[in-house]
Amino acid sequence: MQYTKTPYQQKQFIDVNGAVAGSLPVTINDDLLLRSYRTMVMIRTFDQRVVALQRTGQMGTYASCLGQEAIGTGIGLALGKEDVFLPYYRDQATQYLRDIPLHQQMQYWGGNEWANHFTGTSIQDFPNCVPIATQVTHAAGVASAMKIRGEKRCSLVTCGEGATSRGDFYEAMNLAGVWQLPMIMVVNNNQWAISVPRNIQTGAETIAQKAVAAGIEGFQVDGNDVCAVYDAVHYAVKKAHSGKGATLIEAVSYRLGDHTTADDATRYRSHEEVNDAWKREPIKRIQTYLHERGLWDEEQEQTLQEQCKQEVEKAVQTYLSQPPQPVEDLFDYLFEETPTHLVRQKQQAVEKLAKLGGE
Ligand SMILES: Cc1ncc(C[n+]2csc(CCOP(=O)(O)OP(=O)(O)O)c2C)c(N)n1
Known part of the structure; x- marks a missing residue:
């Protein structure tokens, strides 16, 4: 019997050199590009500072999102305020865009569960989920409630590619398919589940094709291209809001840092692999693109870097001045x-x- 090769092709708009093949999708304007860039720079500054706090004994174990900033940013910009976000532990950018202040995120990583008590846009969002894949079942529950109530809303849940090997993931995705739930699953495929590489995690050629078995749409995007992530999530949100069911988005990226600050990734992967992945990281390419379009210059860059440092330092001071739990x-x-x-x-x-x- 002849089997056809998987039809999934990674969608990308801005390539590693900052070049656009064809044109950007109509959903993306200059304002959105600039917001994306600013957010990613802010989150990288935050991330580096939190790792430094941990290294100096002022922070609990922390899961860095280094190299995966485009995923959180694309989701945060495309998801509606009325929707419900169910994060895992690398969603600092989405949480920031859903108005969870940086000092509150630090408080969470500092071990204070009160920091999961959200207000404003994120009031109905779920806490960071550390147990792997359980949040996907919660997202099916949330989407099911929305459907029963006839609301024009959706749930969006994130997880790593390792989490897609768990029963909870398959069960929740099956429900999403059979009940046509307004639910979006975004898989941050950063290639590693602690020390387990993607190629021994699953026999499936892509994570996206797991959607086929559940009868829902699934596709791969370049998770280092914020435009590709934004456009895919925007599409899936519109689809969910119009009663057309669930979507699985596999955002292909790379975990440039350790799994958490309790890990040492040099023990199981090579410098060559990591150096190679740095060439595809998400921030440089959009900076290059913005420069070439004349939307960004050196002075703006310096101002942004300064603003990010100041905002992060302010958050550090607020975090450190809070009384212990x-x-x-x-x-x-x-x-x-x-x-x-x-x-x-x-x-x-x-x-x-x-x-x-x-x-
Ligand atoms: C139910 C459960 N089993 C095991 C763990 C331990 N654990 C923490 S992170 C992790 C790997 C997750 O990898 P992946 O889903 O690819 O996400 P990533 O951390 O790479 O973003 C495991 C096994 C856990 N937190 N929960």
């Missing part, structure tokens, strides 16, 4: 009536901390 929070909010053994442990924790001088 009360130790009682470790025990509260879990049970309507706290079990006796936990009441005892809570008492012990409070006493121990008091002895240490509240440190």
Whole structure:
């Protein structure tokens, strides 16, 4: 029997050299390009600063989004305020665009779960999901509620390519297909699930083709091209809002940093591979494109770099000046009536901390 090769082709508008083959899609104007660029530079500045805070003992374990800024930015700019975002842990850019302040994101990574208490645009958004792929089932639930209520809204969930090997992912995608849910799954295919490379993660040639089995549309985009991500999400949102069902978007990128600050990626991948991936990173190409179009110059670049540094430093000061979380929070909010053994442990924790001088 002759099997046809997978039809999925990575969609791209701006290539690694900042050149556009043909023209940009009608959904993208100059204002959007500039916003994308500014956001990506801001998030990279934030990311580097948070890693530095962690290295100096002022931050908890942190999952960097270095090299994947275009994915979060494209999603954040295309998703509607009325939609619900269910993030995983590399969505700093989307959260920033959904009005979650940088200092609040630092608070979260500093270990304070209150930082998942959102307001404004993100009031109905879900907390960062660390358990792999469980958020995809939540997104199916959210989209199902929207459909039952007849609302013109959708849920958008993100996960890594490793997460697509889990049952939760397949189950949720199956529901999205059979119930025609207004749901979008964006897979950040950064090639590595901690130390497990993409090629031994799944036998599927692309992550996008997993959609076929669920009866939904799936396609690949260049996840380092913010225009491709934006255009794909914009399309999927419009489709979901008009009752035409779910979409799986595989955004192909590369994790330029360690998995988290608790990882050392040099133990399982080569410098050559990482250096090669740097050539495709998402920020340089759009900067080149903007320069060539006459939309950006050196002076604007310097001003932006300065603004980003200042905004991030301001966030650092706010984060560092916040009082530590009360130790009682470790025990509260879990049970309507706290079990006796936990009441005892809570008492012990409070006493121990008091002895240490509240440190
Ligand atoms: C249910 C569950 N199993 C295992 C883990 C441990 N774990 C944390 S991150 C990770 C790899 C995830 O890789 P991928 O989905 O590709 O996302 P990436 O971190 O590369 O963005 C694993 C296995 C977890 N957090 N949750």
